[in-house]
Amino acid sequence: MTTEAKRKISASSARSHTRNSKSDSSSPSSSGIFKKLLLLFFTGFLAWFYQSACPPPPNKLGSPDGLPITTPRIKLRDGRHLSYKEFGVPKEVAKYKIIYVHGFDSVKHYAVIATAASPALIEELGIYIVSFDRPGYGESDPDPKRTLNSTALDIEELADQLGLGSKFYVVGFSMGGQIIWTCLKYIPHRLAGATLIAPVVNYWWRRLSVNLSTEAYSKQFLEDQWSLRVAHYLPSLTYWWNTQKFFPSLTVIAHSPKILSNQDRELVPIFTAGRALVEVQVRQQGEYESVHRDLNIGFGTWKFDPMEIENPFPNNEGFVHIWQGDEDILVPVTLQRYIAKQLPWIKYHELKGAGHMFPYADGISDEILKALLLGKN
Template sequence: MFKRITFILLVGLLAWAYQAAQPPPPNICGSPGGPPVTAPRIRLRDGRFLAYKEHGVPKQVAKYKIIFVHPFFSSRHDPIIATAVSPDVIEDLGVYIVSFDRPGYGESDPDPKRTTKSLALDIEELGDQLELGSKFYVIGYSLGGQVIWKCLRYIPHRLAGAALISPVINYWWPGLPANLSSFAYKKQAPQDQWALRAAHHIPWLTYWWNTQNFFPKHRALSGKVGNTFSRQDWENVRNAKVSGREKHKEHATQQGEAESIFRDMVVGFGSWEFDPMDLQNPFASNEGSVHLWQGDEDKLVPVELQRYIAEKLPWIHYHELPGGGHLLPAADGMSEIILKALLIKE
């Protein structure tokens, strides 16, 4: 009798745990009761819609055409590389920038089958449907910067150049030395370490892990980001240079967090189909360039790992900024410097 009761209780506990781990279905834009569709969108190869926003000069007269990839908890409304640069500079250079909502964010349909490859193909298709030509530039910031590695792997033939700004690193990339990766990983707050472990080792538990109230969540999800900012970051916040991102934060996750930020964590920190350390220079004839920008006081992305990547891939133009934090592109004049370094050959 005792064994039967124990078994029933165990089954009940497992059923509860499974139910608690299941995220609610996404509230898809344009569906009955869902958020309205207000942005222009393209229809992708698998029927999903991808929302986008255009900035700068008209693409018909643009000298440079750029696709910008937004970071975690963000959207097409936050292309900091465009908004932080003077409109006069954008016009003088002849720059057209298109930002887009990554799957599940803003007004882009979720992609529950998202992989490291699928988003690179979404970017390629966006370029095709907007008629950006055979080659275009890509710029990604933070977790959006991580996406640029995928573009370098899967669509290098479509790139005129690429910039990674404070790109998030997956600590489980096999090409990273175990001792260095472990050292950098342990520099993160304990709750951040546990949240990333869950995303990597037990991805099906990611939603529950980041919505439960038993122990601290990842700092980026809890809103307690004070100790993740450098002195320069706080200056940018005080000067309201990143206020636009906060303004659109609710819009970014309006379809639900499961298929936006939590899917980001699973794909970004899961097992990749390739190792960025094995990438080859896509511009061997110097017809383009790849730039990686990193602040040495970035408390979210360890500088030690970026230094190793730059050493391992010497064809990347590595720019390390003393005193720079994670909000690097918001610093005075920094986005203009990043843009000109990518576009103008010396």
């Protein structure tokens, strides 16, 4: 009995040992398959992410199979084309010649100082205004080598090819206003005067007050804070961030009504009137070539700080103006005040109760033109 029991136990133990051996021998195989699947998943994720992060090529402009060209264009030094539109009196008889720089997510047709100003004032003063599509917008070719100074050089070449003379005025709105800083830095000798209307402020300009900049940045919408961080620190991911569906993109790109102040809401019927026919042109070449490149340049690392610019008109032969609404949701008034204080030669105009779109309010564009051209406060 005892021997038989031992034999049974030994056989049972042997079978158990065999089962454990088989189980153990299968573990490395299962682990290897898991690792391969994990590697395959990770590789697929990287491929998907890379494809999602790479912007598509811009849509082609012009014949035979590209987007239609509806306004005149000039050919620039590097072979690109710049599309423009003229307003006001003919340049041949104009007393004042102005180049207008449109804002973010906009086109040449929205030249507010031309469309919202009084036709009688433009005629009386003899004002000629030319607005152009910035690179990648509307009907102007993209600029894959775009830098801080390249648009300023485009402006200078536009003036030369149109025969505007040795000096001309520049006016920029919003992101276009930010570009006027580059004109003051790189082509001051060509300017007769300049106006920056609600110019966008880069929170990383090195001479901004850190406390004021941090405070103003913290008051921005959370989705905007993240979008601007990406544009500043990881510009190669700007396209992905603003096209992915996991997190909200920049409010301006999404056309969120949250960005409108009380006054802006009242002005909506005015600044949207007649846009249906040309609105499609804004991003027609692709979001990357228009709004995303704008973000990367506007909120990237600048080689200079606007507060380091010296007065381009030391003998008062011209003036630089900044116009700002004190209820602007997009551009913090606290930072605009600080910049104006650091540059005492700036003529600073702050409008109480005004939002970002105040140039469309009745009479404001007239005031802006009179201040620039006639020196009226």
